[in-house]
Amino acid sequence: MIWHLIAAIFAGLGAAGIAMVLRMASGKRLPTWIIPVFGAMGMLGYQISVEYSWYEHKQQLLPESAQVVEVEHDAMFWRPWTYFFPMATAFSVIDEQSMAIQKQNGERRVEFLLYYFEKQVQDRVTTQTWLMNCTNREMLPLEADTRRPLLEHSRRLNEDAPIFQAVCQDA
Known part of the structure; x- marks a missing residue:
């Protein structure tokens, strides 16, 4: 800084x-x-x-096995030019090396880490372990310590969702 x-x-x-x-x-x-x-x-x-150039700079620092799955652009009133040219303020990344694939009962399940980079005064990175069922496109977070699924935060993705495509691309 x-x-x-x-x-x-x-x-x-x-x-x-x-x-x-x-x-x-x-x-x-x-x-x-x-x-x-x-x-x-x-x-x-x-x-x-x-x-x-923050987003491009951070993207260059990622390993080759990392894949950007979502980019958030935002406009701020104290930066009026961002209403015409929105600025990247956050993005999500999946590292293919962190994926653990399991096959159970004919269903393919993938456990992976989702990294969330946020542009703030000091850049912030948060990680969350997720479990994706590639058969029915359900995704749910896992507790950090016990790896217990948090069923109340489950969500179903569309087939064209970038996270689903990145995790289950060869399912």
Whole structure:
């Protein structure tokens, strides 16, 4: 976080320096207020660039066995440009190496970890173990310690749901 602040300050100083050169090149015909405006635009441009590249940056850090199954885009009123170009604020990932496949009574069941990455002041990652019945497309979470199914949170997925496709693709 401190490095982003330092980078934003240097982006502002660089843009203000460009404004100073432009002002000098124009024989000081450009107004002096152009310097802080360029500085602010440089800082804002850097921050917008970092925020919009967050998803791609995090995606590059994932192992090859990880598959993104859902991306959440959001608009925020304090960032009015996000209403026109929504920003990725969270995404879910399934790691194929974490899958445990079981066949019981002619049904294929897959236990897997679902990682949820959230863009906040400090990025947050949460994990949840799930059990998917590929035959009837039911998915339910498992308790962390006992691995007991939490039946009250069961849900049925559509055949075209990205999570179902990623977990049961060769079922």
